[in-house]
Amino acid sequence: DGGITQSPKYLFRKEGQNVTLSCEQNLNHDAMYWYRQDPGQGLRLIYYSQIVNDFQKGDIAEGYSVSREKKESFPLTVTSAQKNPTAFYLCASSAGVNTEAFFGQGTRLTVV
Amino acid sequence: RKEVEQDPGPFNVPEGATVAFNCTYSNSASQSFFWYRQDCRKEPKLLMSVYSSGNEDGRFTAQLNRASQYISLLIRDSKLSDSATYLCVVTVSGNTGKLIFGQGTTLQVKP
Numbered sequence: 001d002g003g004i005t006q007s008p009k010y011l012f013r014k015e016g017q018n019v020t021l022s023c024e025q026n027l028n029h030d031a032m033y034w035y036r037q038d039p040g041q042g043l044r045l046i047y048y049s050q051i052v053n054d055f056q057k058g059d060i061a062e063g064y065s066v067s068r069e070k071k072e073s074f075p076l077t078v079t080s081a082q083k084n085p086t087a088f089y090l091c092a093s094s095a096g097v098n099t100e101a102f103f104g105q106g107t108r109l110t111v112v
Numbered sequence: 113r114k115e116v117e118q119d120p121g122p123f124n125v126p127e128g129a130t131v132a133f134n135c136t137y138s139n140s141a142s143q144s145f146f147w148y149r150q151d152c153r154k155e156p157k158l159l160m161s162v163y164s165s166g167n168e169d170g171r172f173t174a175q176l177n178r179a180s181q182y183i184s185l186l187i188r189d190s191k192l193s194d195s196a197t198y199l200c201v202v203t204v205s206g207n208t209g210k211l212i213f214g215q216g217t218t219l220q221v222k223p
Contacts, residue, residue, distance in 0.1 A: 033211065042199070042215030043156070058210070090155055094211070098144040098203045101211055103155035 003027065006091050006104035013085075013111050021076045021107045023091035032074035033092040033101060036060060043090065049074055050097065078109065085111045113138055118200050118214035126222050129190045133217045135200030136182045145176055147185050148199040150216065156199055159185075190221045 004025045013019045025032065031050050035043040045058030049068040063082025068074055074093075078085045088108050092101040118135045125131050137145075145162035160167065162174040162183050173186040183202075187194055200214035 035213070043213040045210060045212075048210050056210075088153075092211075100144075100146050100158050100161060102158065106155050 004091060004093055004102060004104035006089075006107050008107060009105060011107055011109045013109070015111055016080045017111075018077055018079050019085075019109065021078065021089055021091075021109070023074045023076065023104060025072050025074075025093045025104075027093055027095075027102065028071070029093035029102075030071070030096050031094045031099075031101075032068065033094075034058075034064070034066065034074070034076045035090045035092065037088040037090060037106075046076065046089075085109060114214075115139060115204075115212050116200055116202055116214040118198075118217045120215055120217060122218040122220050124220045124222060125190055127190060127192060129221075130186065130188045131190055131219060132187075133185045133198055133200075133219075134182055135184070135214050135217075136180075137200075137202045137212075138181070139202075139204050140178075140181065142181075142202040142204050144203040145174075145183050146201040146211075147172075147174055147183075148201055148213075150197045150199055152196075156213075159198070187219075190219075192221050192223060195219055195221045 007022045033048040034046040044060050047066040049055035065077045090106045091104045094101040116137050147159040148156040149159045150156040162176045166175045171188045175184045197216040197218045199216045
């Protein structure tokens with residue numbers, strides 16, 4: 001089936017550890033995005049990428065890093081520099097600029 | 113001022129009611145507009161795109177007013193299953209088309 005796959009669905013980490021969230025899509029989409037959602041809040045953009053080997057910071061990039069080595073993959077690393085990493089992380093992809101995006105099922109990260 | 117603003121609600125309506133949500137955006141260069149639906153603890157899913165001429169999909173009607181910089185979503189004959197958070201999304205020309213989300217409007221349809 002075509003779609004976006006995020007893994008794992010739930011992730012627990014100790015404070016101070018880096019953690020990488022996976023996002024893979026087989027929709028042949030050029031653009032990919034990472035958003036963060038906190039309880040009762042909207043989605044905030046962390047990073048986005050319009051083409052392979054290129055990405056831009058979103059509104060809350062501090063404490064996060066990404067790579068886009070392959071069109072279908074856009075992993076997000078939550079580093080120890082991120083002050084409040086516990087959140088719901090959503091990956092999305094779209095065919096191109098100004099087109100609708102489709103989301104993966106999300107990863108709930110809890111840092112203790 | 114937020115780039116995309118929505119009344120968070122919640123909107124509590126009885127089954128069968130008609131309910132309307134508005135969303136305002138600040139950037140006049142906004143290019144594309146969408147409504148997404150998000151169920152509790154789930155990912156957002158595209159409900160409909162919003163076109164300049166307005167568009168309808170069954171019980172759902174979306175309108176765009178570029179002059180006043182707002183979009184609307186009308187839901188007729190509300191069902192219990194319509195209970196969710198509705199997210200307004202815009203893209204901005206010249207901003208590499210990144211998607212900007214409103215904080216969402218929560219709808220609760222009661223029996």
